[in-house]
Amino acid sequence: MRSLLLLLAAAGALAAENRDAVFSQSIAQMFPKLVEIRRDIHSHPELPNEEVRTAKLVADRLKELGFTDIRTGVAGTGVVAMLKGAQDGPCVAVRADMDALPIKELRSTPYRSKNPGVMHACGHDVHVTCALGVAELLAKHKDHVKGSVKFIFQPAEEAMPATFKGDWGAKLMVAQGVLEDPRPAAIFGLHTTASVQPASTTDEVTQYLKAGQIGYTAGVDNANSDRFRIVIKGRMAHGSTPHKGVDAIAVAAEAVMALQMIKSRQTNTRQPLVISIGLIKGGDRENIIAERVEMGGTVRTFDSKFRDGVIEQMHRVLKGITAAHGAEYEMEYRKTYPRIENDRALVEATLSAFRRVCGEKNVIEFSPGMGGEDFSYYAQVVPGFFFRLGVANEEKGFIHGGHTPMYDCDEESIKTGVAAMAAAVCDFLDRVRP
Numbered sequence: 001m002r003s004l005l006l007l008l009a010a011a012g013a014l015a016a017e018n019r020d021a022v023f024s025q026s027i028a029q030m031f032p033k034l035v036e037i038r039r040d041i042h043s044h045p046e047l048p049n050e051e052v053r054t055a056k057l058v059a060d061r062l063k064e065l066g067f068t069d070i071r072t073g074v075a076g077t078g079v080v081a082m083l084k085g086a087q088d089g090p091c092v093a094v095r096a097d098m099d100a101l102p103i104k105e106l107r108s109t110p111y112r113s114k115n116p117g118v119m120h121a122c123g124h125d126v127h128v129t130c131a132l133g134v135a136e137l138l139a140k141h142k143d144h145v146k147g148s149v150k151f152i153f154q155p156a157e158e159a160m161p162a163t164f165k166g167d168w169g170a171k172l173m174v175a176q177g178v179l180e181d182p183r184p185a186a187i188f189g190l191h192t193t194a195s196v197q198p199a200s201t202t203d204e205v206t207q208y209l210k211a212g213q214i215g216y217t218a219g220v221d222n223a224n225s226d227r228f229r230i231v232i233k234g235r236m237a238h239g240s241t242p243h244k245g246v247d248a249i250a251v252a253a254e255a256v257m258a259l260q261m262i263k264s265r266q267t268n269t270r271q272p273l274v275i276s277i278g279l280i281k282g283g284d285r286e287n288i289i290a291e292r293v294e295m296g297g298t299v300r301t302f303d304s305k306f307r308d309g310v311i312e313q314m315h316r317v318l319k320g321i322t323a324a325h326g327a328e329y330e331m332e333y334r335k336t337y338p339r340i341e342n343d344r345a346l347v348e349a350t351l352s353a354f355r356r357v358c359g360e361k362n363v364i365e366f367s368p369g370m371g372g373e374d375f376s377y378y379a380q381v382v383p384g385f386f387f388r389l390g391v392a393n394e395e396k397g398f399i400h401g402g403h404t405p406m407y408d409c410d411e412e413s414i415k416t417g418v419a420a421m422a423a424a425v426c427d428f429l430d431r432v433r434p
């Protein structure tokens with residue numbers, strides 16, 4: 001019996017390897033078109049919830065590939081499409097996010113952004129391209145698909161301001177039923193990454209994650225990612241008579257420094273925490289004491305209870321400092337994205353696909369970082385695996401981190417993204433029977 005099982009396992013592995021080889025040949029043929037698509041999306045970046053052109057490009061391409069079951073306008077500009085394989089079986093989902101960032105691109109590539117001040121600085125252009133690549137590949141090779149695949153193209157991953165009312169992105173997609181009818185038995189997502197902190201060491205080492213490599217964590221993948229807006233309210237006065245007013249700028253300056261003390265002096269140093277103020281606006285004129293300062297920022301934590309304590313401490317700090325100077329404050333705190341927890345069993349079962357596609361040494365476990373991603377909303381409903389696609393290439397100068405004006409991806413990574421995702425999906429459908 002045991003030898004029979006081993007024999008079956010060996011036959012399964014051989015079949016998967018044969019399939020990888022067939023896929024790899026197809027991907028090589030598809031590659032020039034995929035690069036064209038990626039560059040088209042990259043040069044036409046769109047801000048969260050404004051992905052009209054990108055969504056149209058996605059839907060049009062899916063139609064060209066023969067997809068008939070395509071839903072558009074989901075959660076704003078989202079697109080959801082179903083592919084039915086040659087055999088009946090479970091459903092598995094692939095998610096790609098479509099939005100870009102308000103950053104001015106500094107590279108002068110032929111495919112640089114044509115939208116002033118907007119840039120694909122988080123690689124979502126590559127994510128969409130990889131998902132379209134998987135759609136094309138599996139549509140061509142339905143005989144290898146033992147079930148169905150739901151492709152989810154999502155708007156607004158980069159989040160709306162803390163003051164935005166209502167839900168957006170993945171949370172809204174889930175609320176609008178993208179994980180129902182049929183409910184996928186698992187969901188996979190990838191994210192481009194130029195570097196990671198390897199799990200093999202606790203030293204502060206960042207390592208490039210190169211094109212051809214994949215990074216993963218087996219459980220907690222990233223942080224709870226929140227946003228806040230603070231308004232400090234003072235009282236206006238002539239700049240020459242500050243004592244007649246309450247200087248909101250001076251109070252805000254003290255508050256910015258004191259908020260940093262929460263991390264350094266008020267919380268356990270073993271609990272990861274980031275409090276960053278990313279924007280500050282206030283004042284009207286050089287010789288007027290400012291009446292109002294608005295600040296915005298983000299808080300990152302791993303632990304949810306700890307996070308609640310931090311919010312309380314922020315209130316305490318703001319209350320104390322404003323009271324000391326006769327000012328007032330308001331804080332709008334929004335728990336934005338919960339941390340991603342990869343399903344351990346799904347990760348374990350998927351790694352062999354990645355190792356086949358990339359080679360053993362190119363599949364790298366890393367330590368969770370303080371980033372946030374709304375893939376977590378899907379992974380709260382069905383088992384999820386969010387992995388990183390290496391895009392760095394030192395010779396070509398692709399070494400910059402995401403959310404910076406020099407970010408760019410080695411396009412060779414698209415081949416790995418398509419191959420790894422397709423192998424993960426097909427392995428899953430082979431393995432899990434309804």
Ligand SMILES: [Zn+2]
Nearest residue numbers: 122158402403
């Ligand atoms: Zn991002």
Ligand SMILES: [Zn+2]
Nearest residue numbers: 122124157191
């Ligand atoms: Zn991103």
